[in-house]
Amino acid sequence: MTTWNEFIAYLETEINWDEPTQEQCLKVEDALKKIIKCPEEIQQRCREIATNEELFKEYKPHNQYPRITMDKFMLHMDTEDRFRVRLHRFKSKKHNGESVPKVHSHKWIYSTIILAGSYREKLWKVLETNDDTMEAKLELLDEYMLNTGDTNSGLLDYAHQTINDSDDEHCITLFIRGKTLQKGAKIFNLDQGSFSYTFSPDKQLKEAYTSLSNYQFTFLP
Numbered sequence: 001m002t003t004w005n006e007f008i009a010y011l012e013t014e015i016n017w018d019e020p021t022q023e024q025c026l027k028v029e030d031a032l033k034k035i036i037k038c039p040e041e042i043q044q045r046c047r048e049i050a051t052n053e054e055l056f057k058e059y060k061p062h063n064q065y066p067r068i069t070m071d072k073f074m075l076h077m078d079t080e081d082r083f084r085v086r087l088h089r090f091k092s093k094k095h096n097g098e099s100v101p102k103v104h105s106h107k108w109i110y111s112t113i114i115l116a117g118s119y120r121e122k123l124w125k126v127l128e129t130n131d132d133t134m135e136a137k138l139e140l141l142d143e144y145m146l147n148t149g150d151t152n153s154g155l156l157d158y159a160h161q162t163i164n165d166s167d168d169e170h171c172i173t174l175f176i177r178g179k180t181l182q183k184g185a186k187i188f189n190l191d192q193g194s195f196s197y198t199f200s201p202d203k204q205l206k207e208a209y210t211s212l213s214n215y216q217f218t219f220l221p
Contacts, residue, residue: 017082025153028111090171117171
């Protein structure tokens, strides 16, 4: 594949998004390795979104920018919502105030390739979660560095933490997530052995309003 459209066509036809396995992830990683050999295709896609007002308006609600630790930029949304392609920018310590992302898991599988910079990843296996008590048990499996050109994938029921250790260099990745296969992503508190769910921005905002509506305010005379 040498063009952006061929890259997307491969993801549409050659990946079984209903099968969240390492085999499928490796096929996606292979596609990522091929498309980055044509960086001008990724650059052109960014320019296309910036200059196509209709496309910009469609993708705008699905971006997350600016954020403290990592910005998300949508590049493609599958019409059947089986997968999405994004650029991620993990900010340097200078730009994120040396904040560290929380340990979290995803509700879909994903694959990524580093275009510039590097980050350190810690990986846990999610052994158990209890929706009634919101307790969780995790096992730390590994910690490693990912550098420019490296690929990586994540499966269901694993949690990770990605940290850009650079003082001044952002880490840029091309990222592909699969279809939603679980209730929601999870944020873990390792010290307390607990977790909480995190959902889409719209759903989270609605839940926040609902929570505020139930809050018992006390007004002093």
